[in-house]
Amino acid sequence: MSIETSKKKKGIQMPHTYIILFLIVLVVCLLTYVIPAGQFERQEDASGRMLIVPGTYTQVESSPVSPLEIPMAFVRTLGSSSVNEIIFFIFIIGGAFELIMQTGMITAFCAKLGKMFAGKEKLLIPIFITVFAVGGFTMGMSVEVLVFVPIGIAVAKAVGYDTITGTAMIAMGSIVGFTAGIYNPFNVGVAQSIAGVTPMFSGAWYRWIILVAFIVVTSLYIIHYAEKVKKNPSKNLMGNEDSNLEDVDVSAIEVTGRHKLILLAVVIALAVLIYGVAYLGWFITEMATLFLVLGVVCGILAGFSGNKICDLYVQGMANITFGAMIVGVAGTINTVMVDGMIIDTIINALANAIVALPSSVKIIGMFLVQNIINLPINSGTGQAAATMPIMAPVGDLVGLTRQSTVLAFQLGDGLTNAIYPTSSTMLGFLAASKIPYSVWLKYVIKLVILLSLVSMAFLALAVVIGY
Numbered sequence: 001m002s003i004e005t006s007k008k009k010k011g012i013q014m015p016h017t018y019i020i021l022f023l024i025v026l027v028v029c030l031l032t033y034v035i036p037a038g039q040f041e042r043q044e045d046a047s048g049r050m051l052i053v054p055g056t057y058t059q060v061e062s063s064p065v066s067p068l069e070i071p072m073a074f075v076r077t078l079g080s081s082s083v084n085e086i087i088f089f090i091f092i093i094g095g096a097f098e099l100i101m102q103t104g105m106i107t108a109f110c111a112k113l114g115k116m117f118a119g120k121e122k123l124l125i126p127i128f129i130t131v132f133a134v135g136g137f138t139m140g141m142s143v144e145v146l147v148f149v150p151i152g153i154a155v156a157k158a159v160g161y162d163t164i165t166g167t168a169m170i171a172m173g174s175i176v177g178f179t180a181g182i183y184n185p186f187n188v189g190v191a192q193s194i195a196g197v198t199p200m201f202s203g204a205w206y207r208w209i210i211l212v213a214f215i216v217v218t219s220l221y222i223i224h225y226a227e228k229v230k231k232n233p234s235k236n237l238m239g240n241e242d243s244n245l246e247d248v249d250v251s252a253i254e255v256t257g258r259h260k261l262i263l264l265a266v267v268i269a270l271a272v273l274i275y276g277v278a279y280l281g282w283f284i285t286e287m288a289t290l291f292l293v294l295g296v297v298c299g300i301l302a303g304f305s306g307n308k309i310c311d312l313y314v315q316g317m318a319n320i321t322f323g324a325m326i327v328g329v330a331g332t333i334n335t336v337m338v339d340g341m342i343i344d345t346i347i348n349a350l351a352n353a354i355v356a357l358p359s360s361v362k363i364i365g366m367f368l369v370q371n372i373i374n375l376p377i378n379s380g381t382g383q384a385a386a387t388m389p390i391m392a393p394v395g396d397l398v399g400l401t402r403q404s405t406v407l408a409f410q411l412g413d414g415l416t417n418a419i420y421p422t423s424s425t426m427l428g429f430l431a432a433s434k435i436p437y438s439v440w441l442k443y444v445i446k447l448v449i450l451l452s453l454v455s456m457a458f459l460a461l462a463v464v465i466g467y
Helices: 002-011 017-034 067-079 081-102 105-116 121-139 143-158 163-180 185-195 204-231 257-279 284-301 306-319 321-339 343-356 359-373 380-397 402-418 424-433 437-465
Strands: 042-044 050-052
Touching (some): 081 105, 081 143, 081 284, 121 163, 121 204, 143 163, 143 284, 163 185, 163 402, 163 424, 204 402, 321 343, 359 402, 402 424, 402 437
């Protein structure tokens, strides 16, 4: 009986994440033989962005991508600057945080924090979500938040929660903040600029209300799961793959002088990071450099030898290789679509489909279209540049204000970043936390659906009030 059960479990075992992504790439290759190739004309705006020219879509000669070309597409993707920067960023973060973790500083302070919040652990979750939501809606922080994941996990475990909870309260905090986009230059800023909505960031009052709703729903959802796991550890979706904090005697852990110095170094580095991103235009290269230096400094403050610092850096990079390489595999999906010249065809067809919808659901139709487009174009700025020149005139034709059209874009662009395998940010979260994609999807899918329903309600209300 047990053997049969074992066989059944083996038969329904979730395929490896790489296999899932490869199958998606294969399907996209086959679609290049079916979907007509096409393209829009594009022109450069004053800021140097290449924008689609509405009404210029034309079919072109088919350019199918053979499945035999997948390996080459993968290597080309890895070689592209946008992908390899993220991969090396993840590697450097992995090395730096391995050093920081080995100093014992995070464990010591999280144990202390756990004692401080004993009996009121639920407060940690909305606090973390709100903090990272602020980073999301002001500076558009997404991939930058990867550096905080190990800290979130350590804090969560210090109060009896699990890895998923620690990851979710940081990842989902940044995602809902980025999506609400009150003053986010990368989604609302770009979209309003392209759509001609002035002044920049107008309509913020409504986005504030949406953000509060997002934070409340997300907090309640994460708290519900966290408390369930705390009461019954068998409910942990990661099962035996997750460690159990109950085996650690946190009362025996003390904060030392070295720990305080290392914490000070980390706080200074994070302050520099926030300032650099907000005021100096920092992105991956600058952030990676900062954390490369931070890892070495923390190792020196901990009293590690040069050899040990190097060994721990390599160990940290090795531990995160699986997740880092996922970024390249997922990026191959977009490479194949570009090579097959089907991206513009897909965008054109989805945008045109909105016109056929009843007027009462047109804005929700726009929202759903943006959700779908977010799969191949998983970039807020890129999606705004690709779709707003089309969506804004479509909104005009169907009686929607451009402010509402931008709102449909930003809500459709943001939430699915928590589940799409093309989201390098989400994959980075999973790489940093070592949560299998299948486990994360099972955990977060209901939350994304709930937040999507909230979004649709706000979109419908926006039409009613003439937002």
